[in-house]
Amino acid sequence: MTIDPATARERVLGALAAREPVNLAVAVVTAHPDDETIGLGGVMAHLRDLTLLQLTDGAPLDPAFAAHAGFPTRQAYAAARRGELVDALAVLIEGRFTRQAFYEIPDGRLADHLAVVVERLVEDLICVDAVLTHPYEGGHFDHDAAAFAVQEACTRLARQGSHAPARLEFTSYHRLHGQLRTGRFLDAPGVPEIVVPLTPEAARRKEAAFACHRSQTGNLGLFGFGPERFRPAPIYDVSQPPPGGDVMYGLDVWQGLRRAFAAVES
Numbered sequence: 001m002t003i004d005p006a007t008a009r010e011r012v013l014g015a016l017a018a019r020e021p022v023n024l025a026v027a028v029v030t031a032h033p034d035d036e037t038i039g040l041g042g043v044m045a046h047l048r049d050l051t052l053l054q055l056t057d058g059a060p061l062d063p064a065f066a067a068h069a070g071f072p073t074r075q076a077y078a079a080a081r082r083g084e085l086v087d088a089l090a091v092l093i094e095g096r097f098t099r100q101a102f103y104e105i106p107d108g109r110l111a112d113h114l115a116v117v118v119e120r121l122v123e124d125l126i127c128v129d130a131v132l133t134h135p136y137e138g139g140h141f142d143h144d145a146a147a148f149a150v151q152e153a154c155t156r157l158a159r160q161g162s163h164a165p166a167r168l169e170f171t172s173y174h175r176l177h178g179q180l181r182t183g184r185f186l187d188a189p190g191v192p193e194i195v196v197p198l199t200p201e202a203a204r205r206k207e208a209a210f211a212c213h214r215s216q217t218g219n220l221g222l223f224g225f226g227p228e229r230f231r232p233a234p235i236y237d238v239s240q241p242p243p244g245g246d247v248m249y250g251l252d253v254w255q256g257l258r259r260a261f262a263a264v265e266s
Contacts, residue, residue, distance in 0.1 A: 008129040009166035009232055016043055016230055017194040024129040025098065027051040027165065029121070029150050031134060031142035032107060033058040033085035034213045034220065037092065039170030040132065041206040042198040042228050044092045051099040052089075053124055055117060055146055057081065060107045069215045074106075080215055087212035091205055110145040111260040117145075118264055121153035130166040135233070137174040137186050138242035141249045141257055148238050148261050156266055167233035173222070175246040182223050185231060186244045193231035238265070 003011075008024055015022045026047050030036045033054060036044065044050070058081035059066060059074045066077035082102070089097075101124060105113050125131055133150045134143040150167060157164035173182040185193055198206065203225040210220050238261045241247055247254050 003129055005130075005164060005166035009168065012130045012166065012168060013194050013230060013232070016046065016196055019043070019196065019199070020046065022047050023049065025049045025051070025127065027053055027125055027128040027131040029053045029055065029131055029133040029146060031055050031110060031140065031146040033081045034088070034216050035134070035143075035172065036085075037088050037206065037209045037213065038220070038223050039134075039172060040228055040230075041088075041092050041209050042202040042225070043196055045094075045202070045205070047093070048096075049098050050093065050096070051101075051124065051128060052097065053101050053103070053121070054085070055103045055149075056105045056107045056110055056142060057102070058085075058107050061109065065107075071215075077215070078104075081213075084213045084215060088209040091209045091212060108142060110142045110149075111257050114145060114149060114260050114264045117149045118152050118156070121149055122156050125150075125153055125165050126157060126162055128165045130168055132168045132170055132230070133233070134172050135169045135185060136236040136238065136242050137172065138247035138249070138254070139172050139174040141253055143172050144238075144242065144254075144257060145260070147233070147236065148257075151233065151236060151238075152265060159266065169231055169233045171229050174242075175248045176244070178246065180222065180248075183226060183229065185229060186242070188231070188234045188243075191231055191234050193229050195227045195229050197227045198225060 057078040059078035066074045071077040134146045136144050136147040154164045
């Protein structure tokens with residue numbers, strides 16, 4: 001039986017802060033294979049009723065990206081990234097799932113498929129108590145599209161009188177004052193965060209999971225194994241650029257995102 005979002009939010013964040021098992025049904029929605037490892041790899045073992053929803057396959061349509069990573073085709077690159085994720089999850093949660101779904105959208109094209117993504121999320125999130133996903137911070141356009149899609153799906157569930165899960169966030173990355181910042185949130189007034197220091201065992205587990213994402217070694221070098229942070233998701237005004245930071249992918253790309261959001265937003 002699902003519980004109300006406010007209670008779910010308090011229970012999930014409280015359990016994570018105490019590094020205790022989370023016995024509620026929790027969905028983790030990520031834009032790319034490895035985002036879950038980066039954002040919550042140290043605490044995933046505490047999620048005892050976990051649904052992982054992977055929105056993109058991690059392989060851009062441009063074959064140059066696959067070639068640069070050492071793969072002959074985009075399809076081979078996508079298959080490798082899925083295999084890396086499977087290996088990482090075996091380290092992080094020992095294969096313990098309620099459900100796992102791959103939406104299989106090409107990396108970088110999430111905004112082109114938002115209508116379908118939101119419809120699927122409405123179906124996938126109706127039976128969970130809380131959902132953890134990316135913040136809307138201007139770091140990566142797929143991250144921001146994922147934040148919007150989860151917010152929109154939860155809005156639709158609430159509007160139709162169905163159960164809507166509590167919306168929570170893990171950290172990704174963004175640019176602040178011209179500098180890349182990882183493992184932290186942009187400030188959101190009135191939205192408290194919790195900081196979860198990793199035990200030596202959790203840090204080792206996360207480091208081992210990083211090593212599983214073999215094709216992403218360069219990117220993962222930007223992230224460490226320090227504390228993980230979580231917070232309730234603010235209600236984002238996606239008609240405006242992400243608040244407080246610089247849009248790393250450029251305002252011209254964000255304008256395209258804004259149009260995609262407007263076409264789907266109810």
